[in-house]
Amino acid sequence: MKKRYTHKIFKNLCKGCSLCVHYCPKNVLEIGDDRKVIAARPDDCIGCHMCEMRCPDFAIQVHVCEEEEKEKVK
Amino acid sequence: MFNEHIFDYLRTDKLPHIWCPGCAHGIIVGSLVRSIEKLKIDKNKIAVLSGIGCSGRTPGYLDMNTLHTTHGRSLTFATGIKMAKPELTVIDVMGDGDAVAIGGNHFIHACRRNIDIKAIIFNNNIYGMTGGQYSPTTPTNYYASTAPYGNVETPFDIVKLAKGAGASFVARADAFHIGLLDNVIQKALSHKGFSVVEVMATCPTQFGRRNKMKEPYQMLDFVAERAISLKKWQEMSEEERKGKFPIGIFVDEQREEYVETYEKNVIERAKKGDR
Ligand code: SF4
Ligand code: SF4
Ligand code: SF4
Numbered sequence: 001m002k003k004r005y006t007h008k009i010f011k012n013l014c015k016g017c018s019l020c021v022h023y024c025p026k027n028v029l030e031i032g033d034d035r036k037v038i039a040a041r042p043d044d045c046i047g048c049h050m051c052e053m054r055c056p057d058f059a060i061q062v063h064v065c066e067e068e069e070k071e072k073v074k
Numbered sequence: 075m076f077n078e079h080i081f082d083y084l085r086t087d088k089l090p091h092i093w094c095p096g097c098a099h100g101i102i103v104g105s106l107v108r109s110i111e112k113l114k115i116d117k118n119k120i121a122v123l124s125g126i127g128c129s130g131r132t133p134g135y136l137d138m139n140t141l142h143t144t145h146g147r148s149l150t151f152a153t154g155i156k157m158a159k160p161e162l163t164v165i166d167v168m169g170d171g172d173a174v175a176i177g178g179n180h181f182i183h184a185c186r187r188n189i190d191i192k193a194i195i196f197n198n199n200i201y202g203m204t205g206g207q208y209s210p211t212t213p214t215n216y217y218a219s220t221a222p223y224g225n226v227e228t229p230f231d232i233v234k235l236a237k238g239a240g241a242s243f244v245a246r247a248d249a250f251h252i253g254l255l256d257n258v259i260q261k262a263l264s265h266k267g268f269s270v271v272e273v274m275a276t277c278p279t280q281f282g283r284r285n286k287m288k289e290p291y292q293m294l295d296f297v298a299e300r301a302i303s304l305k306k307w308q309e310m311s312e313e314e315r316k317g318k319f320p321i322g323i324f325v326d327e328q329r330e331e332y333v334e335t336y337e338k339n340v341i342e343r344a345k346k347g348d349r
Contacts, residue, residue, distance in 0.1 A: 013089055017096030022291040049076045053108075053252045054294075056100030057090060058080050 004065040005047045007039035013059035020051035020060055029060075075112065083107045083117055085137050092131055096290020098249035098276040098297070099196055103132055105252065106165070106194065109259040115163055121155050122165045123148045125172035128203045128277070129196035132167045146177025149184045152191045160333045163263065164190070170197040170211040174230050178210075185239035185268050189332035192262050192269045195232060198277040206280030213317070217284040232272045233324050242267035244325040248274035250298035254321060261323065267331050274301060274319070 007029075016035035029051060030040040037060060039045070045062065052062050084107070093099045110120065120138045124130040126145035133140030139162070143151045152166040173181050173195045184191060200218055201207040208218035208225045211232065215224040236244045243265040245258040255273065262269035276282065276293035287293045304322030307315065343349070 015090065015095035017290045019096055019290055019294065023294075050252070052076050053104060054101055054250075055104070056093065056097055058077060058084070058100065058104060061077055063078075 003047060005042060005045040006063050006065055007042060007045070007051075008061040008063060009037055009039070010059045011036045013057045015057055015059075017056065019054050019056065023054055024051055075108065077104060077108065079111055080104065080107050083110065083137055084135055088135050091135055093128060094277075094279045096276075096278050096293070097128070097202075098198070098294060099128055099132070101249045101252075102194070102196055102255070102273050102275060103135065105255045105259055107136075108256055109263055112256075112260060113263055115263065119161065120163045120165060121152075121159075122167060123152050123155070124167040125169065125177060126203075127169040127171055127201065128198070129167055129169040129172070130203075132196075146172050146175065147180065148172065149177060149180040149191065149193070153184065153189055156189055156191055156333055157336070160190070160337075163192070165192045165194060165263075168193060168195050169201075170195065170199065170232070171201050171209045174232060174235065175210050182235070182239040185236050185241040185270070187332040188240060188242050188267045188329050190266055190268070192265075193271070194259065194262070195270065195272045196275045197232065197272055198275040198281060199229075200277050200281040202277040202280045206277075206284060212281075216281070218281070219284070231319075232270070233320075236270040236272075237325050240268075241270045241325060242327045242329045243269035243323075245270070245323045246272045246274070246319065246321050248297045248301045248321055249276060250294050251301060251321065258323060261326070265326070267327075267329055274321075 014036040021029045026044040028041045028045045032038040049062050051060050117138045122133045122136050122138050123141045124133050125148040133142050148166050152164050156164045199212050206219040208221045211229045212225045233246050247255040247258045262271045274297045278290045278293045282288050282293040300318045301321045302318050304320045307320035
């Protein structure tokens, strides 16, 4: 089954620089009306973590969806 | 392991940091923290120092033993700390101005001594904080506030400088190729001896705006496009190399380290009165 991911965004840290948006290979992210990042198409995410590691403000983290983590434990 | 535990290593009450939106400095700090975590180095056994400039703000955000020193002189403080407390991992964060302009002399002598300090140079090719003056690493023909007709000078090659001066670990990475960046920082942190990692960074505000790259991604693309893996670099002609730079590990040698030598050849003998 395809893994699913959630995006933990720290809005207080995001400066809306767009680096994560620009370099996401799957066009998952967008800048919202408040000039902060949003995960607009989370289902397309492949979990490459490039947004997380290229964010200069530590404002985004990508995690495997919790339900699937639980599945694994079972 | 990505940035999941990053806040365990940061002074979260000091965030968001002062750097401009999209400035690559934060990318390098992220890599440094991941590397420290990966190597399981106790953050209380690390000393991080810096000089003056945008990069100089780094220690303020790290929840470790930190010292923000004077412009270009951070290596002298780092030398003192390493001599007094050799058990600490000493990391010196410098800007290009710090490392090879005002601190150039300290830099070459730290290389020569091979003292066990990790020098991470944030090279954004400009003096960002003080108003965009050109630095010794500003590429020829690029604009700066003090080079309104374009820079006429030839930039320093920090890797060659460090190599020539005798550093035992020398690498270059950039803020775009994160895999290599994490890898060389980890290697530098594990190396015993003077370790230089030049990280090609960005300054969208002062460099970018003056050089038609005001969007942060344009500046990071500018870095990414010029960074060539060492293997590929070796196959390129002089003509193809123009305007580009190689990334990778250039020197990785085991050589006698200064603090150990000093302990053995001076301290131990002095204690015995053996002259
Ligand atoms: S993890 Fe990769 S695919 Fe997913 S949002 Fe981040 S950059 Fe895009
Ligand atoms: S890279 Fe970071 S700061 Fe920039 S828009 Fe994305 S989450 Fe926000
Ligand atoms: S002035 Fe340049 S180097 Fe300094 S924080 Fe802004 S973008 Fe970064």
